[in-house]
Amino acid sequence: MRVISGKARGTKLITIDGMATRPTTDRVKEAIFSMVQHHLYDAEGLDLFAGSGALGIELLSRGGASVTFVESGAKAVKCIRDNLEKTHLTMQGEILQMPVERALTTLSGKTFDIVFMDPPYHNGMIKSTIETILRYELLRINGIIVLEHHVEDVDSKIVSDALEVLAQKRYGITGVGVYRRIK
Numbered sequence: 001m002r003v004i005s006g007k008a009r010g011t012k013l014i015t016i017d018g019m020a021t022r023p024t025t026d027r028v029k030e031a032i033f034s035m036v037q038h039h040l041y042d043a044e045g046l047d048l049f050a051g052s053g054a055l056g057i058e059l060l061s062r063g064g065a066s067v068t069f070v071e072s073g074a075k076a077v078k079c080i081r082d083n084l085e086k087t088h089l090t091m092q093g094e095i096l097q098m099p100v101e102r103a104l105t106t107l108s109g110k111t112f113d114i115v116f117m118d119p120p121y122h123n124g125m126i127k128s129t130i131e132t133i134l135r136y137e138l139l140r141i142n143g144i145i146v147l148e149h150h151v152e153d154v155d156s157k158i159v160s161d162a163l164e165v166l167a168q169k170r171y172g173i174t175g176v177g178v179y180r181r182i183k
Contacts, residue, residue: 001054004030006061008087014079015052028171032146033058035167035178036114039144040064043113046138048100048129053080053093055116055146060089068112069095070103100129108136113143121150130179134162139181151175 003011004026032055033040040059045067047056056067069080077097084090096103100119115133119125126149133139144166147154151173163179170176 001026003058003061003087004033006063008061008089011087013052013054013083016075016079028174028176029054029058031169031171032176036144036146039114046112046115048115048117049119050080051076051118053083055118057083057087057089059114060092061087066092069093070100071097072099104132104136104138107138110138111140112138113140115139115145117145118148122153126153134160141181143181145179147177149175
């Protein structure tokens with residue numbers, strides 16, 4: 001896995017061995033960033049279920065202002081730190097080592113332009129996480145949520161009337177949804 005574009009382009013990222021995380025493939029990452037390319041410059045990002053930090057690091061490499069990475073696993077947090085150092089983006093990243101639910105409460109009062117969500121498959125956290133993001137107003141008006149998920153994990157009920165669907169794509173068993181906050 002590597003950084004696809006921007007100032008850290010071509011840098012190989014460290015990933016975690018085993019099944020605890022699923023690194024986003026370069027193909028899916030490239031598709032995600034082509035869908036959201038007009039939302040990246042100077043954006044403040046939130047990378048939930050961050051794993052290796054690849055999505056947030058890609059945002060920073062492409063001109064994002066800052067990213068808060070949320071990850072509960074110690075090995076994954078070390079991986080994010082190492083990847084930030086390797087890409088020389090450490091100063092723009094903040095890491096919260098805690099479960100996503102607790103982090104969203106901790107972040108109450110902050111706002112973000114873009115939220116990346118790549119939760120573990122089949123864990124049932126997608127709808128509740130989106131509801132919490134909206135309840136705490138962590139996503140700015142016109143901000144976007146990028147959701148990477150198993151295709152069986154999402155249905156139309158996850159979309160609130162506060163969100164507009166901008167794109168939905170499928171890549172094998174992986175689905176990607178992009179939602180914009182409209183109110």
